Amino acid sequence: MQKIFIYGAYGYTGKLIVEAAVEQGLKPVLGGRNKNKLQALAARYNLEAKVFAADDLAAWDNLLPGIDLVLNCAGPFALTVKHVVPACLQHKVHYLDITGEIEVFSYIAGLTNKAKKAGTVLMPGVGFDIVPTDCLSAKLKERLPDGTHLELAFQGNSGISRGTALSMARRYHEGGLIRENGKLTKVPIAYEVRNIVFGGKERLCMTIPWGDVYTAYLTTGVPNIKVFTGINKKTLNSLLTYKKLTWVARTAVAQWLMRSIIRRKVDGPSPEKRKNYTTYLWGKLRNANGQEVALEMETMESYQLTALTAVAAAMRVLAGDVPPGYQTPAGAFGSDFIDQFDKYKLIEVNG
Numbered sequence: 001m002q003k004i005f006i007y008g009a010y011g012y013t014g015k016l017i018v019e020a021a022v023e024q025g026l027k028p029v030l031g032g033r034n035k036n037k038l039q040a041l042a043a044r045y046n047l048e049a050k051v052f053a054a055d056d057l058a059a060w061d062n063l064l065p066g067i068d069l070v071l072n073c074a075g076p077f078a079l080t081v082k083h084v085v086p087a088c089l090q091h092k093v094h095y096l097d098i099t100g101e102i103e104v105f106s107y108i109a110g111l112t113n114k115a116k117k118a119g120t121v122l123m124p125g126v127g128f129d130i131v132p133t134d135c136l137s138a139k140l141k142e143r144l145p146d147g148t149h150l151e152l153a154f155q156g157n158s159g160i161s162r163g164t165a166l167s168m169a170r171r172y173h174e175g176g177l178i179r180e181n182g183k184l185t186k187v188p189i190a191y192e193v194r195n196i197v198f199g200g201k202e203r204l205c206m207t208i209p210w211g212d213v214y215t216a217y218l219t220t221g222v223p224n225i226k227v228f229t230g231i232n233k234k235t236l237n238s239l240l241t242y243k244k245l246t247w248v249a250r251t252a253v254a255q256w257l258m259r260s261i262i263r264r265k266v267d268g269p270s271p272e273k274r275k276n277y278t279t280y281l282w283g284k285l286r287n288a289n290g291q292e293v294a295l296e297m298e299t300m301e302s303y304q305l306t307a308l309t310a311v312a313a314a315m316r317v318l319a320g321d322v323p324p325g326y327q328t329p330a331g332a333f334g335s336d337f338i339d340q341f342d343k344y345k346l347i348e349v350n351g
């Protein structure tokens with residue numbers, strides 16, 4: 001049996017992925033820097049554990065000759081990938097992660113030629129960031145091949161994990177990103193705010209620097225991309241107020257304070273929410289002649305979905321279904337990769 005190494009296994013999403021992997025009959029090796037948390041998780045499933053920090057290059061050199069694929073769950077990923085990915089390339093080990101960080105996609109995409117020479121697949125973003133939106137983008141492109149302007153939106157109300165919150169806090173002061181004429185373009189936080197109807201209701205939405213601003217361009221070739229998320233009025237007003245204070249968020253004191261609050265206050269969605277909640281997505285693609293196609297998608301709760309898509313992607317890569325180099329999920333597996341998961345629904349809409 002080929003070996004999977006799950007790094008950051010005891011984090012909120014990492015634990016869900018370990019559980020999903022074991023349910024699929026896999027016996028991954030687990031990794032992370034916290035000995036007590038890691039060994040407790042490994043003992044629960046009778047799995048092997050390797051305790052080391054992400055920047056311990058000697059530990060990677062000792063481990064990777066016996067590993068076929070690394071699934072990195074340790075965020076913020078911008079702080080781990082520059083240690084993990086080069087080690088994977090050196091040892092010709094496939095690399096996957098569950099990031100949504102655009103700087104990570106950009107960094108890893110820049111290593112595609114090295115990955116091809118090594119015969120190694122690099123596929124960041126195999127969770128909710130970005131599997132359903134990537135597949136939605138590809139489905140829209142199939143319906144309107146000459147589309148030039150892509151808009152995506154999503155909303156899930158189950159809450160966020162500590163790791164997601166820490167990644168967001170780290171990037172908050174950098175503002176937003178959209179893609180214009182093929183180029184990544186910096187914009188302010190909540191650059192565009194408008195109502196979008198999907199999931200059976202009109203939702204207040206704002207632009208965010210979601211991973212698809214980077215990846216959907218590679219999957220579809222569409223040169224103009226915006227991604228929106230649903231938001232309540234109170235949170236939006238707070239963000240618009242904080243927009244004036246982004247210089248404060250850059251300071252070491254502010255970053256420390258935000259991390260401290262998040263570690264105390266944020267736990268992630270409860271099992272009941274993961275089981276019962278639905279995530280709603282919407283996408284619209286327009287061409288230069290003004291023709292439009294629009295789709296809505298429904299999926300299971302985002303963290304539960306991440307566990308399943310990450311394991312499914314790893315199994316497909318290990319099966320040899322993916323050519324080496326940097327890959328997006330829909331680019332590698334097709335737009336129907338998302339269709340196999342419970343609660344999936346696709347709805348054709350009019351513009």
